[in-house]
Amino acid sequence: MKQPITGFHLDEENHWVADLGCGHRQHMRHDPPWMERPWILTEEGRRSRLGVELECNRCDEAGRAVAEAVREALASAARQAYEDGGMSGLCAEGRWDLALDAMRAADLTPAIRRALGQERQDG
Ligand SMILES: [Zn+2]
Structure with a gap:
């Protein structure tokens, strides 16, 4: 089921986590070369992803x-x-x-x- 990103927060290990509209959360790791998400590192990048829908397992x-x-x-x-x-x-x-x-x-x-x-x- 697709759910919109409503915000972001850092977990206890300083990894970015997306808050979804349903109340569930999803890690948004930037961990090159495995996972390329440079946008997660900037306030502007994160703001640009608000409202984007992710598949919520x-x-x-x-x-x-x-x-x-x-x-x-x-x-x-x-x-x-x-x-x-x-x-x-x-x-x-x-x-x-x-x-x-x-x-x-x-x-x-x-x-x-x-x-x-x-x-x-x-x-
Ligand atoms: Zn969910």
Whole structure:
């Protein structure tokens, strides 16, 4: 996912780090001949890069983690409702309706929070 550069700061090892709009960060090393970014060394160069969009892998990872958590939460809500429907003696169609209702009513916030919290700890 592309995110704009909103600012720059130095890390504890005096390397420049770009702050992205999403809150994630990316090192912008000038380490010739491996990495040529002479612009990072000047105030003017850095200012000229504000708003430039970078690919943020952390955001992609977060997106995948949230998608996985949501799938899991929905499947679990549906499974539970389908089983409950069976215990209450509903027919297959009734159980399916119950499972659909459960998926529609499922509170996904805790699963999403957990997935994002996990991602933040890893990063
Ligand atoms: Zn990001």
